Amino acid sequence: MAKGTAEQCGVVEECYELMLAYAAKGLPREGSGPGAEIRPVLERVAEAIGGLLGAGPSEGGTGEDPPHRLRDFLAVVDRDARDSLAAIEVVLAQPVISSQLVDNLNASIHLRALLTDLFLLGDVLK
Helix, strand or coil: CCHHHHHHHHHHHHHHHHHHHHHHCCCCCCCCCCCCCCHHHHHHHHHHHHHHCCCCCCHHHCCCCCCHHHHHHHHHHHHHHHHHHHHHHHHHCCCCCCHHHHHHHHHCHHHHHHHHHHHHHHHHCC
16 A cells, blocks of 8 residues: 555544544534534545545555456445545535534444445555
8 A cells, every 4th residue: 555545544544533532522513622623633534535536556566557356446445435525525514513413424334434445455455
């Protein structure tokens, strides 16, 4: 996995953990208590996911296309990244981001699918 891609995957995982913590706070709006700044976290994860779109490792760093099975899975990762990004962007478009809204985002099958994809991809490429 390219270094930049690995870093973006790490950002997605880290931000998801921060999103879980925010959701657990039960805040009616962002900025309403200590550690309640969720918008920069969502912007950061959106940027990382955007960087994953269309990115794919080449086999062994040789510049060759990955084997077709890996290439097919990378298409799944790309699709899940696009779906996750759409969900994050709709949350970012809201004037108020409550803990409940982030909790629903965290529960999104799209975001969970992307996280699982990234865990699997990381293991496959080790």
